[in-house]
Amino acid sequence: MTEAGSAAGPGADEERDLLGGRWLTGDTPYGAMIDRLRDFLDHVAAAKLDDATAQALDADLAAWTQRLTPMVADEAHRMFGRVRDAPGHGQVFAPAFIPDQMGDDSLHARVTFGAFHLGANYAAHGGAVALLFDEILGLPANMSAQRMARTAYLHVNYRAITPIDKELQVSAWVTKVEGRKRFVRGELRYGDLLCADAEGLFIELLPHQQ
Numbered sequence: 001m002t003e004a005g006s007a008a009g010p011g012a013d014e015e016r017d018l019l020g021g022r023w024l025t026g027d028t029p030y031g032a033m034i035d036r037l038r039d040f041l042d043h044v045a046a047a048k049l050d051d052a053t054a055q056a057l058d059a060d061l062a063a064w065t066q067r068l069t070p071m072v073a074d075e076a077h078r079m080f081g082r083v084r085d086a087p088g089h090g091q092v093f094a095p096a097f098i099p100d101q102m103g104d105d106s107l108h109a110r111v112t113f114g115a116f117h118l119g120a121n122y123a124a125h126g127g128a129v130a131l132l133f134d135e136i137l138g139l140p141a142n143m144s145a146q147r148m149a150r151t152a153y154l155h156v157n158y159r160a161i162t163p164i165d166k167e168l169q170v171s172a173w174v175t176k177v178e179g180r181k182r183f184v185r186g187e188l189r190y191g192d193l194l195c196a197d198a199e200g201l202f203i204e205l206l207p208h209q210q
């Protein structure tokens with residue numbers, strides 16, 4: 001594999017997005033690998049390893065790092081975070097959200113935080129919740145934009161513990177558009193319980209900022 005587009009196979013989605021890259025679909029070998037990587041990170045985070053297991057895993061990871069090093073590509077040809085129908089669109093740093101409804105100015109999704117996103121006491125890390133909101137609010141902020149909109153601020157209110165390993169509901173909707181400015185609100189719920197809400201300002205970039 002030398003570049004993302006050619007490696008993705010016949011299932012690859014050639015459509016280009018606002019960032020100038022390609023979107024892939026989950027039925028590609030890359031999509032399957034990313035699903036496994038997310039699951040792997042949750043298993044690493046949840047496990048108590050003995051020394052022999054840690055050493056074996058370290059050796060395997062070192063071999064894979066070496067194998068991947070010559071495949072480093074420029075940003076437009078990278079695949080990470082570009083699997084349209086994978087949880088968290090294949091960005092395993094982000095919690096595993098699955099969009100159910102996506103309009104021009106709103107989004108409803110399910111999300112499950114795993115062990116990888118644990119803060120303490122089986123609750124999600126506050127930074128992971130903020131990361132989720134950046135992704136989830138950023139999508140409707142960008143859907144109808146001509147150019148990419150960047151986060152200018154993101155205000156998160158933590159209202160209750162956000163549990164891991166439970167399916168949660170997350171929503172985001174544009175509340176106001178003023179020139180290049182898009183104001184977006186979001187909520188994260190576990191059933192009737194409001195875990196967190198957020199407000200973000202996203203600013204559409206000028207041509208020279210892209």
Ligand SMILES: CCCCC/C=C\C/C=C\C/C=C\C/C=C\CCCC(=O)SCCNC(=O)CCNC(=O)[C@H](O)C(C)(C)COP(=O)(O)OP(=O)(O)OC[C@H]1O[C@@H](n2cnc3c(N)ncnc32)[C@H](O)[C@@H]1OP(=O)(O)O
Binds near residue numbers: 018135149151209
């Ligand atoms: C699952 C399927 C997916 C399918 C998706 C398909 C398509 C979508 C494609 C792509 C979208 C992809 C992903 C989206 C997801 C996530 C998005 C994450 C985005 C980020 O994670 S991105 C990284 C973090 N982000 C930064 O790295 C920003 C650093 N920063 C800057 O790059 C500049 O700062 C910039 C450009 C923001 C503005 O700079 P600038 O020079 O262009 O504009 P300026 O400063 O003049 O501000 C203009 C007006 O905004 C007001 N204003 C500015 N800042 C304010 C603030 N903080 N508070 C209140 N007001 C503020 C001013 O007061 C003025 O207001 P006024 O016009 O009224 O005077």
